[in-house]
Amino acid sequence: MRLLGLLVVCLSCLSLAARAQERIALVVGNGAYASVSSLDNPASDAQLMGATLTRLGFDVTLLVDASQVEMKRAIAQFGRALRGAGADATGLFYYAGHGVQSFGANYLLPVDVALNDAADLDLAGVDAQTVLRQMYSAANRTNIFILDACRNNPFVDIPDFDDPGLAEMQAPRGTFLAYATAPGAVAYDGDSGNSPFTRAMVDQMNRPGLSVERMFREVRISVLEQTGGRQTPWDASSLTSEFIFNGGSGVDAMAEVGAVTAWEAAQASGDVVDLILFLRSYPNSPFADEAQALLTERMRDRAPGAREGPDGQPVAKVVEPEGTAGPTDGSPAGLTATESAGLTAEEQMFAAARADGSVAAFLAYLGRYPTGRFAEMARQEAARLGDAAGAEPRVIAFGDPLVSDVSQLSGRSISQVIRGSPVYPPIAGLPEAVWQNKSCSNCHQWTEAALCEQASRYLVAQAERSLDKPHPFGGAFKQALRDWASGGCR
Numbered sequence: 001m002r003l004l005g006l007l008v009v010c011l012s013c014l015s016l017a018a019r020a021q022e023r024i025a026l027v028v029g030n031g032a033y034a035s036v037s038s039l040d041n042p043a044s045d046a047q048l049m050g051a052t053l054t055r056l057g058f059d060v061t062l063l064v065d066a067s068q069v070e071m072k073r074a075i076a077q078f079g080r081a082l083r084g085a086g087a088d089a090t091g092l093f094y095y096a097g098h099g100v101q102s103f104g105a106n107y108l109l110p111v112d113v114a115l116n117d118a119a120d121l122d123l124a125g126v127d128a129q130t131v132l133r134q135m136y137s138a139a140n141r142t143n144i145f146i147l148d149a150c151r152n153n154p155f156v157d158i159p160d161f162d163d164p165g166l167a168e169m170q171a172p173r174g175t176f177l178a179y180a181t182a183p184g185a186v187a188y189d190g191d192s193g194n195s196p197f198t199r200a201m202v203d204q205m206n207r208p209g210l211s212v213e214r215m216f217r218e219v220r221i222s223v224l225e226q227t228g229g230r231q232t233p234w235d236a237s238s239l240t241s242e243f244i245f246n247g248g249s250g251v252d253a254m255a256e257v258g259a260v261t262a263w264e265a266a267q268a269s270g271d272v273v274d275l276i277l278f279l280r281s282y283p284n285s286p287f288a289d290e291a292q293a294l295l296t297e298r299m300r301d302r303a304p305g306a307r308e309g310p311d312g313q314p315v316a317k318v319v320e321p322e323g324t325a326g327p328t329d330g331s332p333a334g335l336t337a338t339e340s341a342g343l344t345a346e347e348q349m350f351a352a353a354r355a356d357g358s359v360a361a362f363l364a365y366l367g368r369y370p371t372g373r374f375a376e377m378a379r380q381e382a383a384r385l386g387d388a389a390g391a392e393p394r395v396i397a398f399g400d401p402l403v404s405d406v407s408q409l410s411g412r413s414i415s416q417v418i419r420g421s422p423v424y425p426p427i428a429g430l431p432e433a434v435w436q437n438k439s440c441s442n443c444h445q446w447t448e449a450a451l452c453e454q455a456s457r458y459l460v461a462q463a464e465r466s467l468d469k470p471h472p473f474g475g476a477f478k479q480a481l482r483d484w485a486s487g488g489c490r
Helices: 001-017 042-055 068-085 120-123 129-138 196-205 211-224 251-269 271-279 287-302 337-341 345-355 359-368 376-388 446-458 461-470 475-486
Strands: 023-027 059-064 092-094 097-101 107-108 142-148 175-179 234-237
Touching: 023 042, 023 068, 042 092, 042 196, 059 068, 059 120, 068 092, 068 129, 092 129, 092 345, 107 120, 107 129, 120 196, 129 142, 129 175, 142 196, 142 337, 142 345, 175 211, 211 234, 251 287, 271 287, 271 359, 271 446, 287 359, 345 359, 345 376, 359 446, 446 475
Parallel strands: 023 059, 023 092, 092 142, 142 175
Antiparallel strands: 097 107, 175 234
């Protein structure tokens, strides 16, 4: 997905923000067992999880050291609440405590469990499928089911109880299943007041803009680090829509979601212009440094004389004056490795832009350093190269009235157009209710500076291909952006 596609995300956020989505959670932590080994952390794990979910907008029911009757009653009430909340509601179940598997089924153990025969487990425990059945019956859009319940087996002395950990479960449609560790493996209770899994989950839930899938990927990395690779959290998903724990509110929420989506798109494409747009739109993003490094690498790959290495990947060849030997380590053109190491990041990027000699290269520098030491020189070079391309566009200013056969554009300036609603759907088939009569003034951070970077796309190589792509304000508006960019976005 190209970065201009973020318009769809923003317009969707406008629609979603106006519709309250109820969040309902049941959180259980069992540690004070009467007849099996007790656990130190489940109670504090549940309390931490409950407090976190409450801050994130969930209506939380918290059970600590619950009996079988209390657990089953709470699960039934959870299901009724979820069914009454509507199709857009989100349900979440979290359990910390003892859990065992038998004959391929998983059971959560209440604190009053008393068992002498493996055949009686379904009479003394709580079948985990009971919770999933309640979720499935609600027919709501999103459900999240979390088990931090794979500790040591409390029934090692009972015959037929030799299966470690929990069995893998199938996720009903619209459900995300998360386990503290891989199926059949054992999780650690932790020695710091909380289990490694729950601690990592809470930390990641509080991060703004992370989808639940990305969040659990970060949880897995954290737990692997905390346990020295001995515990690998596991998940299975059948979600059909995106869910974000910490989406913030209003414009801030759209910016947070947009930054994550924009970075994933730019990183996947590796395209210079996509990276330019990302850095211009989200200069303070947590991904900015990584984006800058990737952009610098791509700029070097684009340098004149680039060649392919043995693995088929481009290797930057530095251009030197005739009769001199250039460096072979990928330093900016005309600089030795030692000289390059002594330059600031800004100086290195400008040197790379001069070596590349393209409009995109100078705009990449301007995107990162709009008021930098070499900004005026970069603008002049970008304008000169744009004029030399032979397109001969009509130079216009940001506030100039447009001359167009399209009635929605004629007589209006670029600054006025972008504050209006789209003329065409951002993507084919998008429902009219999502985009018609919705302002784009806060979509994709369309400030004058950010829009200049978008406009620069139409001055670089493959500009005709970019100009042919659909645009929510139409092809005539894209031509106007090109004319504006050709004059240095004045």
